[in-house]
Amino acid sequence: MADDAAPRHRRVRYAGTHPKRFEQKYKELDAAQHPEELRKVISRGQTPAGMHRPICVAEILAALDPKPGEVALDATLGFGGHAQALLARLLPGGRLIGTDVDPIELPRTDARLRALGFGEAALSTRRINFAEMPTLLPEAGGGFDVVLADLGVSSMQIDNPARGFTFKADGPLDLRLDPTAGEPASALLQSVTRAQLRDLLVDNADEPHAVALAAALQGQYVETTTQLATRVRDAMRRALKPGMSTADRDTEVKKALQRTFQALRIAVNDEFGMLDRFLAALPTCLKPGGRAAILSFHSGEDRRVKRAFQAGERSGVYVRVAPDPIRPSFEEQRANPRSSSAKLRWAVRADR
């Protein structure tokens, strides 16, 4: 029997044409029912809520050259856009293992790819950190022909306020790719020393105002993204020279906000440590002649990839590596501004 007293939860309909808040974007979040909404958002150069647009797809396919029958690893499955493009080349006969640490998005991506017709023979998804890549070797038959890593965060993670990745929406100050492990950024601010916080702002984001920001944030009770943003803005107002124009001040404050969130995200997920382990394991996980491509989004990542690939070339473990980073085309950067900082590097394992 229906319980008439039970509260009914109705979705609040949004009457405007440009929804700003995540919960107002229910049409984008239900893409299958509203394809016209998706087209509109993408034509404005934006990423629809709940989606991620894969970056440098053509450049990645050219570098990895996946062929029918080969075995690939997409180490950062995300929304599965790159995985889909790789699978189109690996089939028939090939297969792809997709890994991600995110327990919230991974099942959604698995379901979406299954709905597109990729069965267990073509695709397996695993929730592991890519630093653990060697544990996949038995399943891969001893090694991969193709390995892709598209570092950092997906648009689904950034855009969902509940994940706490952005200062643009109010949410818990979390920033973990896997919210079931480790400690959120709010706890990190309590546990670090001021010197440690200053160093991580410098090391992870080249923050020029690290001393002032560390003094303002360390040991503080900061539970939400909005509270952190307010503290960063206040600290920056005190740290910036009085003679600056309002426009310059606003730009500096915005950059400091972006860098602070980036630095904390890299720290709570130990992103550099995981990338170093991944890069160290890569030669033994590639088959002879196997190809790897890594897409990075800031200098700390790109530097690590460049050094590891160049050292591998010198030692003879890689027979060829990208001489320079490949950048997204001008058209891609305009169509998808989130691609603008991307740098792609590739390496080919020697035949022995």
Ligand SMILES: C[S@@+](CC[C@H](N)C(=O)[O-])C[C@H]1O[C@@H](n2cnc3c(N)ncnc32)[C@H](O)[C@@H]1O
């Ligand atoms: C930029 S997105 C990848 C988007 C994907 N290429 C696509 O086409 O949708 C990065 C993804 O990598 C995952 N990730 C980041 N670091 C990871 C790690 N160390 N191990 C496994 N997954 C990781 C994130 O959770 C996120 O889903």
